[in-house]
Amino acid sequence: MTTLLSMTRRNIKLFFHDKGLFFTSLITPLILLVLYVSFLGNVYKDSIMAFFPEGITVSERIVDSVAVGQLISSILSVSCVTVAFCSNMLMVQDKVTGAALDIAVTPVKRAYLSLSYYIATYVSTSIICITATLVCLAYANAMNSYIGFREAVLLLSDVLILAMLGTAVSSIINFFLSSQGQISAVGSMVSSTYGFVSGAYMPISQFSPVLQKIISLLPGTYGTSLMRNHAIASTLDVMEAEGIPTEIVEAIRDGFDLNIYFFGNRVGVGGMYAVLLLTVLLLIVIYVVINCTCKKVRK
Amino acid sequence: MKNIIEIQNLTKTYGSLTAVDNLSFKVKEGELFAFLGVNGAGKSTTINIMCSALAKDSGSVIINGNNIDTDSDKVKNDIGVVFQSSVLDKSLTVLDNLQSRGALYSLHGKELRQRIDEVARLLDFSDLLKRTVGKLSGGQRRRIDVARALLHKPKILILDEPTTGLDPQTRSLLWKVISNLQKSENMTVFLTTHYMEEAADADYVVILDGGKISADGTPYELKTKWARDTLTLYGVDTESVEGLGIPFERLGDGYKLYVSSPHETKTIVIENGFDDFELAKGKMDDVFLAVTGRELLGGDGK
Structure with a gap:
C-alpha cells in the first residue's frame, strides 16, 4: 500500500510540475463555457420555447435556467472525459522517457503500478473538473438559475463519477499508446466525438431511433443524462409549481434527455448511477488485468 | 567462486531480425564482467531480458540461482541497473526521485531515508538532494543514476555504458565507488562500455557481434590471442x-x-x-577491431 501511495504521489507531482499540461487541461472546459454561452445560449432558449404552445406563458428566468442547466451539464459531461484524456499522459510519457523501463526492472506489482497511474490521473482530472464546475455554478448563480445547493452538490458528485469513467476509458486506451503524437491524435478524436455520442452536444432524442438505441449502449450517455437531471430538474419543479401542464414538462424531460430509455424502458436516476459505477468498476478491472497480462515492456 | 549469472541458449528476435542468437555465457560472483559489442550487437536486449523487462523467445536465464521465468521478483531484487541514458524524472528533485524509486523495492520511511543519505555520501551528492534532476549537469545526473541503482543494495550492478560522455573526474569517482563496492560487498559488476580502457580492467570479457559471442576470455587471453x-x-x-x-x-x-x-x-x-x-602489450581496442572488424567508438562518435 505504501508503494502504491508513493507511486501515486510521484505521478501527481509530475502532472502538477508540468504547468503547461495543467493549465491547458484547465482552460479547455472554460473555453467551452465561453463558446457555449456566446454561440449556443440563444439556440438553447429557442429550443426550450418550442415546447410551449401559444397561449402558455413562461417566465424568462425559467427559460434561462433550463438553458443554463443544459449548457453546464453539456460542458461538464464532455469535460470529465476529455480532461481525463489530457491528464492521462504520464503512462505514455514514462514509455518515451525510459522511466517505464526503469520501473519494469523493479519488483513492484503491476497492479499497484497501474492503479497508481489511475489514481493520479483521477485526482488531477477531478481537481480540474471540480474547478470548472465551480466556475459553471458561479455562472448559473449569476444567471439567477434555479440550481440550488443540493443540485450543486449532486453535480459535483456527478463530476467525480464521470471523472472516474473518463480516467478508466483513457487508461485502457492509453495503455496501448507509445508516443505523444498518438496521445494527441486519440485526444483529438475523443474530444470531437464524445460530445455527440454521449448526447452532450445534441439531445439524443433528436437522433434517429437506430442511433438512439446504439447510443443507449454507451455508459457516457447515462452520465450526461444524470447531469441533465441534476442541472435542470429543479427548474422543471418550479415550472410545475407555476402551473405549466405536466405534459409540457414531461416533453422537456424527454426532449433534453432527462428521461433516457434503454430499448424502450426508462432508466431512472438510480439506474444511471448503477450503470456508471458498474462500468467504472469493470473498466478498472480490465485495465489492471491488461497491465498484469502484458507485463513485459519493449525498448 | 559460484556463477551468479548463467545464460544458456538465449534467443530473441524482432520479426526477421535476430537480436540475440543462441547466446550462452556465465558470470562469476564478485567479478567485473565486460560485455562488449558495437551498437545493435544485442547487449541492451540481453540486459533487458536479464532484468525481466523484456520477454525472451527461448533459452534460460538464471540469476543468483533464480530463474527469471519463475522467480522474476527475486531476480529484480538482486539487480540494479544504470541505463545508457538517465531515466529519472527530470522535473522532480533528486530526493523525490530516489524516494519514489526506493518505494518500488518496498523501501519506505526512515529506512529509505537512511539509505538515500548513505548513497548520497558514497557518491558525493548530499548537497544536490533538493535540486531538480533536469537542472543537474550530465556528471551529477549520472551519479544519481548510479545511486538509484544501488538503493536496494543489489548483488549485481548492471552498467550499460555508464561513463559515456562524462568528464574524467566523474568517471574516476564512479569507478572508485564501484570498485570499492565490488570489493567490500562482493558485488558483481556487469559492464557494457565503449571505452576499452574500462574493459581492460575487467576480470572477464565477452565480445558480442550480431547477437553471438565472437570472442571471450580474460583481457590477457584476448590480447594474447587477438592483438x-x-x-x-x-x-x-x-x-x-x-x-x-x-x-x-x-x-x-x-x-x-x-x-x-x-x-x-x-x-x-x-x-x-x-x-x-x-x-x-596489444590493446583491447586492437582486440575488438580484430574480432569484429569494426572500431568501437566512444562518446559522441559511437
Whole structure:
C-alpha cells in the first residue's frame, strides 16, 4: 500500500510540475463555457420555447435556467472525459522517457503500478473538473438559475463519477499508446466525438431511433443524462409549481434527455448511477488485468 | 567462486531480425564482467531480458540461482541497473526521485531515508538532494543514476555504458565507488562500455557481434590471442631494422615493430643486442577491431 501511495504521489507531482499540461487541461472546459454561452445560449432558449404552445406563458428566468442547466451539464459531461484524456499522459510519457523501463526492472506489482497511474490521473482530472464546475455554478448563480445547493452538490458528485469513467476509458486506451503524437491524435478524436455520442452536444432524442438505441449502449450517455437531471430538474419543479401542464414538462424531460430509455424502458436516476459505477468498476478491472497480462515492456 | 549469472541458449528476435542468437555465457560472483559489442550487437536486449523487462523467445536465464521465468521478483531484487541514458524524472528533485524509486523495492520511511543519505555520501551528492534532476549537469545526473541503482543494495550492478560522455573526474569517482563496492560487498559488476580502457580492467570479457559471442576470455587471453604486441626500438639505424625481416614503421626517434609473442621479442632483442627498446602489450581496442572488424567508438562518435 505504501508503494502504491508513493507511486501515486510521484505521478501527481509530475502532472502538477508540468504547468503547461495543467493549465491547458484547465482552460479547455472554460473555453467551452465561453463558446457555449456566446454561440449556443440563444439556440438553447429557442429550443426550450418550442415546447410551449401559444397561449402558455413562461417566465424568462425559467427559460434561462433550463438553458443554463443544459449548457453546464453539456460542458461538464464532455469535460470529465476529455480532461481525463489530457491528464492521462504520464503512462505514455514514462514509455518515451525510459522511466517505464526503469520501473519494469523493479519488483513492484503491476497492479499497484497501474492503479497508481489511475489514481493520479483521477485526482488531477477531478481537481480540474471540480474547478470548472465551480466556475459553471458561479455562472448559473449569476444567471439567477434555479440550481440550488443540493443540485450543486449532486453535480459535483456527478463530476467525480464521470471523472472516474473518463480516467478508466483513457487508461485502457492509453495503455496501448507509445508516443505523444498518438496521445494527441486519440485526444483529438475523443474530444470531437464524445460530445455527440454521449448526447452532450445534441439531445439524443433528436437522433434517429437506430442511433438512439446504439447510443443507449454507451455508459457516457447515462452520465450526461444524470447531469441533465441534476442541472435542470429543479427548474422543471418550479415550472410545475407555476402551473405549466405536466405534459409540457414531461416533453422537456424527454426532449433534453432527462428521461433516457434503454430499448424502450426508462432508466431512472438510480439506474444511471448503477450503470456508471458498474462500468467504472469493470473498466478498472480490465485495465489492471491488461497491465498484469502484458507485463513485459519493449525498448 | 559460484556463477551468479548463467545464460544458456538465449534467443530473441524482432520479426526477421535476430537480436540475440543462441547466446550462452556465465558470470562469476564478485567479478567485473565486460560485455562488449558495437551498437545493435544485442547487449541492451540481453540486459533487458536479464532484468525481466523484456520477454525472451527461448533459452534460460538464471540469476543468483533464480530463474527469471519463475522467480522474476527475486531476480529484480538482486539487480540494479544504470541505463545508457538517465531515466529519472527530470522535473522532480533528486530526493523525490530516489524516494519514489526506493518505494518500488518496498523501501519506505526512515529506512529509505537512511539509505538515500548513505548513497548520497558514497557518491558525493548530499548537497544536490533538493535540486531538480533536469537542472543537474550530465556528471551529477549520472551519479544519481548510479545511486538509484544501488538503493536496494543489489548483488549485481548492471552498467550499460555508464561513463559515456562524462568528464574524467566523474568517471574516476564512479569507478572508485564501484570498485570499492565490488570489493567490500562482493558485488558483481556487469559492464557494457565503449571505452576499452574500462574493459581492460575487467576480470572477464565477452565480445558480442550480431547477437553471438565472437570472442571471450580474460583481457590477457584476448590480447594474447587477438592483438599483437608492439616492440619499439630506439638508437638503431634503418638497415638494422630492415635486416630483421619484420614489417615496421618509423615512429619519431624509433621504429615500431609488431611481434607475435614475448618470446619473439626476447629473441630479437638478445640476438641483435638492442639495448634501448620498449615493449607494449596489444590493446583491447586492437582486440575488438580484430574480432569484429569494426572500431568501437566512444562518446559522441559511437
